[in-house]
Amino acid sequence: MNYKFTEILETIRMTEIEHFDIRTVTLGISLRDCHDRSIEVTKQKIYDKIVRYGREHVKNAKEVEAQYGISIANKRVSVTPISIPFDAFKMEDFIEIAKTLDKAAEEIGIDYIAGFSALVQKGMTNGERELIKAIPYALSQTKRVCSSVNIGSTKAGINMDAVNMMAESIKLTAELTKDKDSIGCAKLVVFANAVEDNPFVAGAFHGVTEPEIVLNVGISGPGVVLEAIKEAGNVDLQQLAEVIKKTIFKITRAGELIGRKVAEKNGVPFGIVDISLAPTPAEGDSIADILKAMGVEDVGAPGTTAALAMLNDSVKKAGLMASSSVGGMSGAFIPVSEDMGMIRAVQAGNLSLEKLEAMTAVCSVGLDMIAIPGDTATSTIAGIIADEAAIGIINDKTTAVRIIPAYGKKVGDMVDYGGLLGLAPIMEVRTISSKGFVGRGGRIPAPMRSLTN
Amino acid sequence: MNFTENDIRRITFETISELGPGATPDVVKEAVRKKVETSSIAPFEASKKDAVSGRVILTSFGLNKPGIVAAITTALGKANCDIQDLSQKIMGDFFTMIMIIDITSSQKDLKEIQEEMYKTAEPLNIKIYLQHEDVFRYMHRI
Numbered sequence: 001m002n003y004k005f006t007e008i009l010e011t012i013r014m015t016e017i018e019h020f021d022i023r024t025v026t027l028g029i030s031l032r033d034c035h036d037r038s039i040e041v042t043k044q045k046i047y048d049k050i051v052r053y054g055r056e057h058v059k060n061a062k063e064v065e066a067q068y069g070i071s072i073a074n075k076r077v078s079v080t081p082i083s084i085p086f087d088a089f090k091m092e093d094f095i096e097i098a099k100t101l102d103k104a105a106e107e108i109g110i111d112y113i114a115g116f117s118a119l120v121q122k123g124m125t126n127g128e129r130e131l132i133k134a135i136p137y138a139l140s141q142t143k144r145v146c147s148s149v150n151i152g153s154t155k156a157g158i159n160m161d162a163v164n165m166m167a168e169s170i171k172l173t174a175e176l177t178k179d180k181d182s183i184g185c186a187k188l189v190v191f192a193n194a195v196e197d198n199p200f201v202a203g204a205f206h207g208v209t210e211p212e213i214v215l216n217v218g219i220s221g222p223g224v225v226l227e228a229i230k231e232a233g234n235v236d237l238q239q240l241a242e243v244i245k246k247t248i249f250k251i252t253r254a255g256e257l258i259g260r261k262v263a264e265k266n267g268v269p270f271g272i273v274d275i276s277l278a279p280t281p282a283e284g285d286s287i288a289d290i291l292k293a294m295g296v297e298d299v300g301a302p303g304t305t306a307a308l309a310m311l312n313d314s315v316k317k318a319g320l321m322a323s324s325s326v327g328g329m330s331g332a333f334i335p336v337s338e339d340m341g342m343i344r345a346v347q348a349g350n351l352s353l354e355k356l357e358a359m360t361a362v363c364s365v366g367l368d369m370i371a372i373p374g375d376t377a378t379s380t381i382a383g384i385i386a387d388e389a390a391i392g393i394i395n396d397k398t399t400a401v402r403i404i405p406a407y408g409k410k411v412g413d414m415v416d417y418g419g420l421l422g423l424a425p426i427m428e429v430r431t432i433s434s435k436g437f438v439g440r441g442g443r444i445p446a447p448m449r450s451l452t453n
Numbered sequence: 454m455n456f457t458e459n460d461i462r463r464i465t466f467e468t469i470s471e472l473g474p475g476a477t478p479d480v481v482k483e484a485v486r487k488k489v490e491t492s493s494i495a496p497f498e499a500s501k502k503d504a505v506s507g508r509v510i511l512t513s514f515g516l517n518k519p520g521i522v523a524a525i526t527t528a529l530g531k532a533n534c535d536i537q538d539l540s541q542k543i544m545g546d547f548f549t550m551i552m553i554i555d556i557t558s559s560q561k562d563l564k565e566i567q568e569e570m571y572k573t574a575e576p577l578n579i580k581i582y583l584q585h586e587d588v589f590r591y592m593h594r595i
Contacts, residue, residue: 257591
């Protein structure tokens with residue numbers, strides 16, 4: 001037989017028991033040709049284009065799923081940052097566009113559509129300002145639309161005016177969606193060094209340097225890595241890195257195969273495979289459990305950051321060997337609400353916001369799906385965003401903040417969104433003020449790229 | 454070999470030029486159909502079938518009992534699937550069997566065969582998975 005018994009059983013075990021799945025196949029659609037002077041015509045053009053390209057997306061993905069026996073958890077769409085082609089519109093128009101995106105997403109049967117976005121790391125156009133003002137209303141009046149704003153980059157520095165605006169946006173979104181535990185904030189990401197080909201919603205958008213249409217795939221297998229580490233037993237760290245790399249190599253290869261097949265079926269070019277380890281609230285599908293299996297007693301113990309750094313680096317190394325189309329975020333995600341191990345660590349008092357922030361310096365995204373008290377000051381949220389962006393621009397990596405100031409909730413309460421978004425304990429935030437600093441406004445200049453000590 | 458749309462178009466144009474002025478739509482249609490039917494290759498409809506074909510890996514496992522292999526192979530035989538390789542082990546009470554099957558000449562596509570096998574698995578209380586060979590090739594071979 002061409003394949004060994006153990007190889008075949010290993011694949012079956014990964015897909016059937018250890019939650020290995022393709023987290024998302026995301027169709028990136030350019031909307032740059034959809035602008036018109038009339039908002040009604042614009043809306044029609046947007047709707048028609050998304051439906052035209054996306055109509056078969058879910059069906060095609062399901063067929064590939066059955067063919068290879070690997071489940072594809074999410075089928076999604078990302079679009080050109082809305083502020084770019086539609087810069088001439090006003091806030092009310094942007095809300096209308098968000099509703100159009102929502103309707104198109106519903107029509108093609110997907111749960112999220114991302115790209116209600118603006119890139120304002122250096123400065124803002126009038127249209128971008130209008131879009132940012134529209135975000136809270138857009139997110140509270142739609143179900144499927146996700147929004148992201150890039151407020152900093154290594155080349156431009158941090159736009160503190162935009163940071164302050166986003167902090168206000170987050171607070172208002174939380175208030176407008178207070179009936180549903182401020183769920184609007186779970187669909188809003190503030191980035192530094194955002195990537196243009198990220199397939200993972202909510203932060204996905206179809207960058208301006210991307211082609212007309214492209215299919216990107218995000219893979220996910222924390223459960224597979226966890227089992228491999230457990231099986232390896234008491235080995236030294238080099239051997240452990242080897243175990244992680246071997247596992248990631250295999251799932252990246254499978255991810256690329258699936259991505260290419262879905263792209264082929266859709267008749268669109270294949271873009272990238274994002275090799276991020278993304279957890280889900282399912283038991284065993286947890287980054288926290290991996291860190292614990294690596295040897296720390298719980299997430300938050302000294303040594304956690306080092307363990308995460310090694311995990312993240314091993315993921316990248318193996319992914320790059322396995323595929324020539326690696327892109328997106330490609331690292332470990334550490335969202336709190338989507339990871340049972342993280343939730344438990346927060347509830348046990350072992351994991352603080354400060355430790356999470358330190359961990360984001362060595363992993364793929366940032367402060368993700370973190371619920372904080374609803375009465376947290378806007379300037380404090382701006383301070384959290386600025387800190388996270390600083391980690392990103394100084395280390396030349398993507399960082400993001402997806403934070404939920406849950407309206408009316410206090411430390412110790414929980415918010416529960418169900419499904420993939422999971423549930424989050426409200427975390428404690430320091431109440432000493434950031435106001436004097438973030439309130440200065442302006443821009444933190446771009447960092448230097450030498451003497452990096 | 455299956456007909457593609459291009460083949461049909463080529464045959465149609467040839468027929469029209471052969472028939473010359475007598476080429477009314479009905480006559481051409483009839484002549485083209487005859488040519489397709491007589492040319493000993495599969496009819497056009499076959500190529501409309503999902504292109505999923507080739508080698509598939511069937512994995513089955515569950516508590517051992519008599520008749521499992523018989524049930525699986527009977528179902529595969531009915532679907533005209535060619536068993537190319539087979540490996541089977543008993544581990545304790547557990548039965549495990551892996552087959553490489555070629556479904557190219559089957560009248561059914563992969564999805565239909567999968568459904569067929571799930572039906573076979575249910576009364577035997579075993580699990581059967583069918584996955585395209587590519588996924589194993591990609592994961593375990595560089």
